[in-house]
Amino acid sequence: MEPIGKQANFTFQAWSGDKNKxxxxxxELMTDKFYSGKSLSELIDTVELDFI
Incomplete structure (x- = not known):
């Protein structure tokens, strides 16, 4: 996922395989069950996050 800013309106883009959202x-990003029916909040202890 990455934050995208345009004229002070930020959005977050997530991707998994060939899906983007x-x-x-x-x-919204943390609670949507986008990743195989699970949210990032549910997966946070099982994934590695890199911040750029």
Whole structure:
């Protein structure tokens, strides 16, 4: 996932395999069950996150 900013309107883009999805805020990103039926909140202890 990565934050994308355009004229002070930030969105977050997530991808998994060949799927992409944009989110308006971090809460949507963390709670959407986008990753094989699980949310990032559910997976946070099992994934490695890199911040650029």
């Amino acid at each position: 944009d989110y308006k805020n971090i809460d």
